[in-house]
Amino acid sequence: MQITIRGHHLSITPAIEDDIRNKFAQMTKHLDQVNSMQVKLSKDHQLDKRSKKGSANHIAEAIVRLPGVELFAQATADDMYTSIKKLTEKLKRQLHRHRKMQLDYQPVIVSA
Template sequence: MQITIRGHHLSITPAIEANIRCKFTEMTKHLDQVNSMQVKLSKDHQVDKRSKKGSANHIAEAIVRLPGVEFFAQATGDDMYALIKKLTEKIKKQLLRYRKMQMNFQPMLLEA
């Protein structure tokens, strides 16, 4: 499995990269079909007019590719590590739903 990590307006530190690789490989260790993953981390420098602060200015996006299927998730917030956790939970939910759907269709295919 290939994991590509990109940063947009943000440098990817070794700690962030290790965190991403650890969480995503742990999440997909039961799925042999995963071809590739792309994770994009970005920082938006937009300032809120009222508070004069940036709000929810970190964005994390992930694309997980399986044969014939592609999953996408996005999370926004202030803390990058919390975003990575939220992102992996979203992708994990999609993968579990897909896996459950695949298991439900297997008996039908075997009967025919």
């Protein structure tokens, strides 16, 4: 499985990269079908007019490619580690739903 990590308006530190790789490895431990993942981390520099600071300005996005399906999730928070955690929780739910649909699928056999 290939994981691509990009940063937009911020540099990717080794600690952030290790955190992402560990969380995604745990998430896909029981799913062998993952072809690739793209993770984009960005920081929005917009300021809130009332508090004069950026709120929920750390954005984490991910695309997970499985055979025939692409899963996308996005999460925002005040801290990059929190947004990564929210992102992995969203992707876990999507992967669980996808896995359940695969296991519940029973093809209809039509006999002539």
